[in-house]
Amino acid sequence: MSRFAIGIDLGGTQVRAAAVDERGNIHQRMEERTDAQAGPDRVLGQICGLVDTLLSVCDPSAITGIGVSAPGPLDTELGLALDIPTLRGFSNYPLREELQKRLSPPVRLENDGIAAAIGEWQFGAGRGFQSLVYVTVSTGIGGGIVADGRVVRGRKGMAGHVGHMSIVPDGLVCSCGGKGCFEAYASGTAFTKRARARIAECKETSxxxxxxxxxxxxxxxxxxNGDPLANVLVDEEADILGRGFVNLIHIFSPEIVIMGGGLSEQFERLQPRIQAYVTQWAMPAFRDVRVVRAALGQNSGLVGAAALAFFSQQSPTEP
Structure with a gap:
């Protein structure tokens, strides 16, 4: 009999759930808008409602566990949401424990960037590689790293907050309170903000x-459509992403860099210039690292969360 896991991808905008088989195929998927300001009880009620619906259309005996992907910072060793800025009340909140009280299958908790990296490593663009960096470029920037066939989790499971490395000394203030962060310059939010500011200075643009x-x-x-300012903005975005990716390539020496998140929908337009930046500015030994698009699209974290449930113990080849 085929085994399934339930993946939960909790975000500040959407909470998604899916039944996923051992090959990473999604068999049932549903989502609803997160009631982000209503507090933990309401949000956990939403998660449990989605799980109940999945269990009603799947064979519960085939469900091996539940993996939950959530924004950080999280202490995944203790199962705590330390402080999720997009979800009210999730500060030092025992997220894993409270979910386990409400759900029968065993629950595992993971940072959303690491979960997405696991999804791509096990079932997507990173399959077959032993070392990779995954970067999600969306409202913010997050990530996850696989090195030498193991997921890098670090202290408290908090590794991979790549959006908060500084790429501009004493630069723009980031949402984290720091200055010059990758997220403050290259996220989808930053890209749109920069576009609005430049439009105010240039009226000859559509x-x-x-x-x-x-x-x-x-x-x-x-x-x-050939708008000059728009093309300048897109090229600048590619260069900024390239700068961040080069830093990550130098630090982790991955075989590939995988780009996911909302802005990856524009990957075909961004990739040539990102790759050119890597070729120009990475040290010679690192210039052959390819930047590729996430194969699972918006389901990377969802599938990665489900993958966690298939592995109760970590080994060199398991997450």
Whole structure:
């Protein structure tokens, strides 16, 4: 009989759940908008409701466990949500314990960036590699690392907060309180903010009519239509991403860098210039590292969370 795991991807905007088999195939998937300001009881009620629905359409005896992907910082050793800024009340909250009280299958908890890295490593673009860096570029920037066939978790399981390495000395203030963070310059939020500021200085652009409704898709669409400012903005974004990726390549020496998140939908436009940046600025021995798009798309974290449930113990080849 086939085994399944339930993956939960908890975010500040959406909470997603899926039944996933041992090959990483999604058999049932559902989502709903996270009631992010209602507090932990309400959010955990949403998770349990999704799980109950999945169990009603799957054979419960085939479910081996539940893996939960959540934004950090998390202490995954103790199962604590230390301080999730997008979810009210999740400060020093025993997330794993409270979920386990409500759910029968065993529950594992993982940072969302690490879970997505596991998903891509086990079932996506990183399959077959022993060392990789995964970077999600969306509202913020997060990540996860696999080195020598093992997931890098670090102290308290908090490794992989790649969005908060500084790439500009004494630069823009980040949401974390630091200055010059990768996230403050290269996230989807930063990209849109930079576009709005530049539009105010340049009226000869089709983007001027976007106003507050302007988003990253609008900028990429304008670039595809030949708008000069939009193309400059896109090229700048690729260069900033390249700078961050080069830093990560030098630190972790991965075989590949995998880019996921909302901005990866524009990967075909961004990739050539990102790769060119790596070729120009990485040390010669590192210049052959490829930057690739996440194969699982928006399901990387969901599938990675489910993968956790298949492995109760860590080994060199398991997450």
């Amino acid at each position: 983007l001027a009519s976007g106003g507050e409704a302007l988003d990253s898709r609008s900028v990429f669409a304008a670039a595809d």
